[in-house]
Amino acid sequence: MTPKRKQRLYIVTAVVLLAALAVGLTLYALRANINAFYTPTQIASGEAPQGRQIRAGGMVRDGSVRRDNETLDAIFTVTDFDHDVTVHYQGILPDLFREGQGVVVMGTFDGEHLEASEVLAKHDEKYMPPEVSEALKASGRDVSGNRTGDKTGNETGNTADIKASDSSAAKAALDPQETP
Numbered sequence: 001m002t003p004k005r006k007q008r009l010y011i012v013t014a015v016v017l018l019a020a021l022a023v024g025l026t027l028y029a030l031r032a033n034i035n036a037f038y039t040p041t042q043i044a045s046g047e048a049p050q051g052r053q054i055r056a057g058g059m060v061r062d063g064s065v066r067r068d069n070e071t072l073d074a075i076f077t078v079t080d081f082d083h084d085v086t087v088h089y090q091g092i093l094p095d096l097f098r099e100g101q102g103v104v105v106m107g108t109f110d111g112e113h114l115e116a117s118e119v120l121a122k123h124d125e126k127y128m129p130p131e132v133s134e135a136l137k138a139s140g141r142d143v144s145g146n147r148t149g150d151k152t153g154n155e156t157g158n159t160a161d162i163k164a165s166d167s168s169a170a171k172a173a174l175d176p177q178e179t180p
Helices: 003-031 040-044 130-138 159-174
Strands: 053-060 073-079 084-090 102-109 114-121
Touching (some): 053 084, 053 130, 102 130
Antiparallel strands (some): 053 073, 053 102
C-alpha cells in the first residue's frame, strides 16, 4: 500500500469513528430528555419505567383532589376509568385544573405514585390533550367515564338498525296478514 493510500485510509477511518462517536453522544443526551406518554392502565400494568421522567394523562377523578392548607402540596388521582394513578404535586396548580377535567402530568414514577414536576390542564371546555383523548378512546370510554362501545371506538349497536328492526316488528304485529 502506498503512503498516500495509507494516509487516506487513516483519514476515512478517523472521520467514521468521529461520526459514530457524535451520533452515540447525541443519542445518549437525547435519551435523558425523551418523555414517553403513559396512561394510568399502562402505569398500573408496569409498562412505565420507575425513576425516569414520564408523561401521564387522563381525567382528574371527582372527589380526589386534596390540598394542604399550610403548603402548596396537592394530591389527586388521574384515571382513564380503568385504572387510577395517584399524583403528588408541590406547587401552584394551573387555574383551569379541576376535577373531571383532562390533564397531562410530567414527573417520575416511584412504583406507588407519580411525583409531578409539571401539571398541564386543558385550556377550554372543547380541547382535550391528544394523548388523553386517544387513551380514553382506546379504553372504550368517553370523558365522563361512560362506555362508548368496543375498544376501537365504534358503537356496538347501530341505532338505525335497532329502530328499523323495532318498526318492522311493530308493523308485523299490527298487520299479521302481511309477511315481510
